[in-house]
Amino acid sequence: MNPKIKWLRNQLLSLKIEGIIVSNPVNVRYLTGLSEEGILIIAPKENIFITDSRYTESVNRKLTIDDEIVVYDSRNFSKYDYENIFTSSQNVGFEEKYVTYENYKNLLQTYKVNLIETEGIVENQRIIKDEDELENIKKACSITDKAFEYIIKNIKLGMTEKEVAFEIEKFMISNGADGLAFDSIVAFGENSSMPHAVPTERALNKGDIIQFDIGCKYNGYCSDMSRVVFAGEIKDEYKEVYEFVLKEQKMISNSLKDGINIKNVIKNAEADYKLKNYEIMHSFGHGVGLNIHELPILHSKKDNILKENSIIAIEPGVYIPGKFGIRIEDTFLVGRYNCENLTNSKKDYTVINLG
């Protein structure tokens, strides 16, 4: 059996459930490698993937005998077939963070069992990456670095945010990425003051600050990086903020490693923001994997012990409404003794020569 499903099966015992219905497609992909639509059911006697005729051919091409997953076509699956899956079971887990209220009621009707909340059991399992996952993330990070190097060499006065975003995407895909990890943020000048700016037809002018927040996917796994560069010149007002943000990112990344309580580190960062009277507009970071945002979240609300082989993006930002914003972000691999930076684009002041 594939090791991820084996691990999950062992977890079921400690939750006192006899099986689990996995509906979240990202969790299905994590556990099986399949990106086709369908429901994965870990049942007492077997692992089942129920899909439909649009996908049966490609699913059967992908799975091997070692996966120990039985594939069914939902059209050939009757009411009784569904009821039989858990015929001797009472308590079965479901994904309360993914399943809609309507689907919850359908699951109750379909499987005739007690549905037990599983509190993100698979999402928690996904925090710690195995070797293959790390390789994919490293590859996504390396493509992102190259795309950034490419774009800062090729950006020109008069290009729009949309055009620049598109060049980044094109470069990433031509260099092996499956696609974007999220819609790229490319924000010029005053547009950078919005943390989630969407690229517009705004053209690049001399003196503009340029905020990038970019990432791609490789075999489904994401990278995430933000950089700020300057078109032709750096205004003094930017420098103080830039240095503060960079210092905070270093403080956080230098403090985080296996066994550290994230809460304490983020509390320090929050105190630094307070001293400077900067508003905290978003979290300081998040896990990265098959989803661009996954566990752990870097916040100070509760205790959260960081574990080796987690992947986290650390992204402090400061935003001056209507004027500008600066966010610096890298994807890190959490190690036993430190955090290893997987996105390595330079972070000293970058003034783009516009010819």
Place this chain on the structure above:
Amino acid sequence: MNPKIKWLRNQLLSLKIEGIIVSNPVNVRYLTGLSEEGILIIAPKENIFITDSRYTESVNRKLTIDDEIVVYDSRNFSKYDYENIFTSSQNVGFEEKYVTYENYKNLLQTYKVNLIETEGIVENQRIIKDEDELENIKKACSITDKAFEYIIKNIKLGMTEKEVAFEIEKFMISNGADGLAFDSIVAFGENSSMPHAVPTERALNKGDIIQFDIGCKYNGYCSDMSRVVFAGEIKDEYKEVYEFVLKEQKMISNSLKDGINIKNVIKNAEADYKLKNYEIMHSFGHGVGLNIHELPILHSKKDNILKENSIIAIEPGVYIPGKFGIRIEDTFLVGRYNCENLTNSKKDYTVINLG
């Protein structure tokens, strides 16, 4: 007040609910024009949008006084502020098709009201498009036609499915699209036998069948079109299937108009498939709007009366496992007396000249 919210408020009366919590971001966009994260609450006294500090600036740039929507930052919103929204209400609607089981429990705790299922009230409202929505969809369809014309002129032997898909995307975005409506399907030869093929590194060979399923977004609204063309030559085995699929699409589009029961038309199509012994691998079509798949669904399971100014994609397909597949699809505007085709790329046999 904006007319879409006004219409929704009137609906609340007939559902005997005193307000509704709109969580689905597509429904929020439909009702407000906002694509920023947040919850829209239609409350007895006011319309409220609760967002967070990442979005407050851009939300306030977009809304005008005529929208009559009060914007709150969730950080400044206390437990009591939430409870006060529905202080004099008992029954409040929620979106059971969107809200997760976990969120349902959170809503109960937050608002202290009876939560009533609203059975897709906003999704149903979205079926009938207003003039602006129709304009956006027509624009998306026109860009899609142009992209198809461009790609069949520029496709060459040896190009991979991924490369062709990328050229289509690039063309669409350079010609005004916000982005893709869905990941383009470009499938060569045997890959076309999978209805949801994902572009691969497979290169184009002479004699290949080429399946396209492409669409873009314009101001958030989608288009959807599928075509099959032939690289250099048409094999005879393709012709019978091609003509069957085209005939079915014509039969369906000629039958559908305002007031028609979709069920009866689809039953006819299903009978035709049965006569030919072709397997039905997916539905015959779907609504198109802010989502690429929305209501109505073209199936024969239950009565469903089509309404004027709905937008539907009609997409019969036949798939011969391991060999090839053919799907032909257009986006149509449902009129009083007929269905108007909004995607107009030619459907006679197209053999691409490969030089």
